Amino acid sequence: MRWTKVLAFTAAGAFALTACGGNDNDSTGNGSPGNQPTNEFAKVPASAALQPDAKGPAAVPAGAKKGGTLTLNAQSVPENTDPSTQYFQDTAMILRLTTRTLTQYKVQPDGKSVLVPDLATNLGEQSKDGLTWKFTLKKGLKYEDGTPIKASDIEYSVLRSFATEEMPGGPTYQMEYLKGGDTYKGPWKQPNVKFPGIESDDANGVITFHLAKKVQDFPYFASFTMFGGIPKAKDTKTNYQLKWVSTGPYKIQKYVKGSSLTLVKNTNWDAASDPARSQLPDTVQFNFGKDAAATAKAIMASNGPDATSLTYDGVDASVLKDATGAKKNQVASGPSPCVSWTSASLDTQKIPLEVRRAIQVAWPTRALMQATGLSQFDAAPGGSISAPQVPGFQDLKAEGQPVTAVGDPAKAKQMLQKAGKLGFTLSYYYTNDKESTKKAQAIRQPALEKAGFTVKAIGVPGSQLRAKIKDPEAPTNMGNGVGTGWCYDWPAGASIYPAIFSSKLAPNTGVGNVKDPALDKEMADIAALPIEQQGPKWSALDKKIREEIVPAVVMYAGKGSAIFGTKVHNVKIDPNAGVPDLANIWVG
Known part of the structure; x- marks a missing residue:
């Protein structure tokens, strides 16, 4: 799915799934080390393998009771x-x-x-x-x-x-x-x-x-x-x-x-x-347009009908202490189909490869995540373009891609000097009417300047950002097109790589404006293989793109989280949607 359909990204790095939520709160709310994004998806098991012989009825969860009302309150x-x-x-x-x-x-x-x-x-x-x-x-x-x-x-x-x-x-x-x-x-x-x-x-x-x-x-x-x-x-x-x-x-x-x-x-x-x-x-009662913080607090308290309620807006910063402490059993969290490179899509037609590699080394991923309030319920640092749970996929380490997410401005500056590109101008749009995006900008620009880049950041109202980054004539060279991240429509490489890297895409409608006929052929060849043979091939291609093309700085894999009352049971996050699977929840 295109992020415009499934994500409400800010240009800062914080994002909120329209279905499962994230922390789009302006306060950081997660300063302690225990509340930082974690990398528990490094070896996440594959999900959505094919089971053509599955029969009904579905197994009823152990201890499940029938009856009652499940209430879902969502922003x-x-x-x-x-x-x-x-x-x-x-x-x-x-x-x-x-x-x-x-x-x-x-x-x-x-x-x-x-x-x-x-x-x-x-x-x-x-x-x-x-x-x-x-x-x-x-x-x-x-x-x-x-x-x-x-x-x-x-x-x-x-x-x-x-x-x-x-x-x-x-x-x-x-x-x-x-x-x-x-x-x-x-x-x-x-x-x-x-x-x-x-x-x-x-x-x-x-x-x-x-x-x-x-x-x-x-x-x-x-x-x-x-x-x-x-x-x-x-x-x-x-x-x-x-x-x-x-x-x-x-x-x-x-x-x-x-x-x-x-x-x-x-x-x-x-x-x-x-x-x-x-x-x-x-x-099953759905109530829409609810205040996320008030809903989260009420469900955590679980008084009256709130005990049989659930919210899929994620874990609000106001209840983060409860969610990581005494009431952690009222939170479900798991993989989503989304990967983020917020504001870090790199125009391959405007930025030389050696400069793109230096940007990747300098990028202050973790500082951006912390400044915009992302917690372990929102994101897991990741390096691949694909979400890790795609069947057959392996997150292979790419040469030149930093292992840590802290950024290394000194090394990046050396890379620019060696390439004769010191002072190279990077330009991008950012939202200037939201506190979280301004916090991110206050981190991103100094980090890039310290690494030897000249930065031209163009602030625009949030209501104009989408049109600006998709403008084929945009004067910027970063953050354009699918500039924030990608969520697969189904767990297979064919719903990821061709959709964002095909040479046939119009300017600023994919990631990095990649124009590579050899890559087009390789993607088509892999997509034509039997589905059970594709995973390793897409894995190798993912690594190759990150090493040889560098069309974006991959920041993190998205996560889905839900908060539920004490009388709501069997809440699990669907790894192919990042939202709760409602099909087998019970109350009582």
Whole structure:
């Protein structure tokens, strides 16, 4: 996922996941050594391996009780809850309770996850030429009203995702992957057009996807909510997001957009066919737009209904002492799919390689993290471009990439002198109307100047930053494009490297404006391999990019955290989303 869809980064280094939160508080709040970001993900186990033979029902957590109300209070407000086009972590988390998809992630007791069949009988069947994926639906699947889920309903849901003029901001992989996807405008604008990229056979419960190119990791893509069913007769177009039809363990009782969502049990959900979800609370109540600090304090206190409440806004600085002390058992923390290089994307067309390497050596990562209030619940120092939990991935040490994150200005200055680049001008935008970003700027510029750089920092209001860094004519040479970090859409290298390093990307839409045909070919070759063979290849490529191209200074791997009341149980962070897995939480 692009960070614009899943992260609310500041230009300083602090970030807040729209779904799972982070510490975007202006006070540091974490000065003691015990509260500093840690590197516990250095050897994090791989997550989301394929488990095509998984069967329902999902195992009920030990000691779990049924009944009661689970309340989720969050600062973030869902922007779009339409299953065909939603593209936010928090929204996807919510829709997992209401919307089954062809495939799905199952978070296991050890916190790792696997990709399992959901509506489909397996993880798909690929044709010999690699250009077709076929899925067969399980028997007896029903909507909340008891009507059958049909293959054509899933086709219709995917077709709706092409209605980008009516519903902008959703995923766009289908336009690249599916045959004819580059010209199709969706079923509302082109109701009489037969889209060549999908065939559905309701009689046999089969849906077939015809691809424009090989996509070996298509089963991961099939977990997106657009691959759930939407009956055409029930489609209310842009209003569908206000009352979508359920196929999961819960259905909508009441939704007040921007304020609250009440889910109750869906009696037509079939537990026996669902390997990923349980149906434990009677009611799941979401309340949006809540003050993060007040919510965190109330849940930590766990009085009355707060004891059965949870927040996915992360660990607010106001409760950090409790979260690391007496009430640490009320916090769940784990990997997220995100990696940050905040303000440290380096334009490879404007900054010479030897200078990029010196920037990497001088960069004051840890000081920036401390100044902006990041704690061990927000980030883990990391060196790879990929999040470490991708199956088969190894975080290989890159030559020239600092082991520590403190910055070495003396060494960087020597590197500039040797290259004849002492005084090289670095320019970047930063947000000048927020205390945390001003704190970071007060650290970043002196550190770079001490290393022998000339710094031209351009302060702009936060409301203008995104447009500035994506301007193809931006006068700056750092922090442009995807200038803050990347969150993968699924745990495979094909959803990371081509999306940010392809030579085909328009200026300042990727990372570092890399223009390297050899790299393009290597990425395409790896993506064409069977998915189980890709991990080591992407690992080696990740190392190569960090050594030979240096398009960014990788700062840290993101983390997801949640605070919950004393009567909330089995809270685990989904490592592929950085938010709690709500499918198996119970209260009591």
